Amino acid sequence: MQLIPIRSAKGAYLTDYDDRVYLDAISSWWVNIFGHQNPTINAAIIDQLQKLEHVILAGFSHEPAIELAERLVQLTPPGLDKVFYADNGSSAIEVAMKMSFHYWQNTGHPKRTRYINLSNSYHGETIGALAVGDVALYKETYEPLLLKPITVPSPDCYLREEGVDWEQHSRQMFEHMEQTLAKHSGEVCAVIIEPLVQCAGNMRMYHPVYLELLSDACKRHNVHLIADEVAVGFARTGTLFACEQANISPDFMCLSKGLTGGYLPLSAVLTSNQVYEAFYDRYENLTAFLHSHSYTGNALACRTAVAVLDIFEQQPVLETNALTAAHMARRLSELEDHPHVGDIRQTGMIAAFEMVPDRRSKTPYPWQERRGMRVYRHALDAGILLRPLANTIYFMPPYILSEHEIDRMMDVAISGLNHAVS
Numbered sequence: 249m250q251l252i253p254i255r256s257a258k259g260a261y262l263t264d265y266d267d268r269v270y271l272d273a274i275s276s277w278w279v280n281i282f283g284h285q286n287p288t289i290n291a292a293i294i295d296q297l298q299k300l301e302h303v304i305l306a307g308f309s310h311e312p313a314i315e316l317a318e319r320l321v322q323l324t325p326p327g328l329d330k331v332f333y334a335d336n337g338s339s340a341i342e343v344a345m346k347m348s349f350h351y352w353q354n355t356g357h358p359k360r361t362r363y364i365n366l367s368n369s370y371h372g373e374t375i376g377a378l379a380v381g382d383v384a385l386y387k388e389t390y391e392p393l394l395l396k397p398i399t400v401p402s403p404d405c406y407l408r409e410e411g412v413d414w415e416q417h418s419r420q421m422f423e424h425m426e427q428t429l430a431k432h433s434g435e436v437c438a439v440i441i442e443p444l445v446q447c448a449g450n451m452r453m454y455h456p457v458y459l460e461l462l463s464d465a466c467k468r469h470n471v472h473l474i475a476d477e478v479a480v481g482f483a484r485t486g487t488l489f490a491c492e493q494a495n496i497s498p499d500f501m502c503l504s505k506g507l508t509g510g511y512l513p514l515s516a517v518l519t520s521n522q523v524y525e526a527f528y529d530r531y532e533n534l535t536a537f538l539h540s541h542s543y544t545g546n547a548l549a550c551r552t553a554v555a556v557l558d559i560f561e562q563q564p565v566l567e568t569n570a571l572t573a574a575h576m577a578r579r580l581s582e583l584e585d586h587p588h589v590g591d592i593r594q595t596g597m598i599a600a601f602e603m604v605p606d607r608r609s610k611t612p613y614p615w616q617e618r619r620g621m622r623v624y625r626h627a628l629d630a631g632i633l634l635r636p637l638a639n640t641i642y643f644m645p646p647y648i649l650s651e652h653e654i655d656r657m658m659d660v661a662i663s664g665l666n667h668a669v670s
């Protein structure tokens with residue numbers, strides 16, 4: 249397949265060296281929430297560049313790192329009071345996994361060495377993060393290298409029986425989690441989940457009640473809850489953080505992707521004072537948490553994230569997104585009776601539908617047929633960047649699209665669908 253070198257980008261548009269222009273309907277892999285060359289973000293980076301680009305974050309600190317941490321603590325659910333920086337989503341997961349395990353070591357629970365995850369989950373591709381994911385495509389080859397999580401069936405509502413709604417299905421599926429926690433809690437550090445949407449797992453979605461039940465069960469069984477909001481954080485699901493929709497405070501929250509508006513690699517792991525206290529001790533006791541990346545808390549990246557938070561503060565992002573999401577829903581409803589659409593689903597600014605041979609049986613097209621690739625090619629020819637996951641056509645647009653641009657995106661996706669199933 250031909251790579252497309254991009255010469256420049258502005259707003260939601262990418263321009264290649266042949267002056268072809270593409271509307272980026274997937275936010276450059278879910279990161280670019282406020283557009284390319286965003287004036288607020290550009291100005292902040294230029295200003296920061298004149299002061300400090302980077303400095304060691306061990307024993308030293310700097311204004312953007314401190315301001316960002318303080319503001320994230322304010323914005324995230326109550327009880328998340330400490331911030332640990334890393335430089336991408338996968339390393340945020342590694343940090344949360346290590347910190348949870350180490351917490352139990354430091355507090356006299358040496359047998360807690362395992363993690364509970366959901367089927368069809370994705371948490372990144374470094375060895376630890378890969379192990380707690382469950383997408384075979386990424387994982388299978390490396391299986392012998394990976395620690396073994398206890399995998400519980402996902403509450404994925406695409407798989408619900410007819411006549412059962414999202415909430416009922418999510419409640420029913422929680423039974424598996426409850427039983428697993430009851431059986432294994434003594435050997436488990438944490439449950440790790442993607443709140444509301446399993447993004448890389450083909451945009452499968454579930455009801456917030458699952459998170460409510462899970463948070464409660466983790467407390468009862470004395471197990472940590474790690475919320476991987478790397479993809480769903482920063483207003484993607486309709487609230488600033490997906491956990492808000494269930495009114496829960498996890499023990500760890502991992503943030504990246506939208507955190508820097510798609511400009512620079514950075515991630516943050518938020519946790520509680522209680523977790524922090526388990527590490528804070530006299531040096532001789534050797535209880536400290538050691539996890540250092542060279543570029544941890546990079547000043548340019550932190551300042552970029554501060555500019556992103558400024559945009560959230562200055563503009564009615566959630567309100568605008570609600571209108572945009574409603575427009576996407578209207579357009580998607582046109583596909584309700586399409587003979588090759590098996591499911592239409594949406595959570596805020598994530599929308600998806602399934603391409604199927606027969607809408608009643610929901611059997612997927614064989615992956616070898618690469619029908620998603622046909623949609624990808626068709627859309628590129630029409631100047632839209634869509635990137636279906638297997639037979640799932642999804643939209644994860646930047647928050648700055650107009651209704652007219654949403655219409656263009658939907659028109660091309662629908663003609664792509666018709667082309668791919670013909």
Ligand SMILES: *Cc1c(COP(=O)(O)O)cnc(C)c1O
Nearest residue numbers: 336337338370371372476478479
């Ligand atoms: C993208 C993603 C990650 C990994 O982040 P990277 O920055 O790509 O390492 C982890 N979890 C979820 C839910 C993601 O979508």
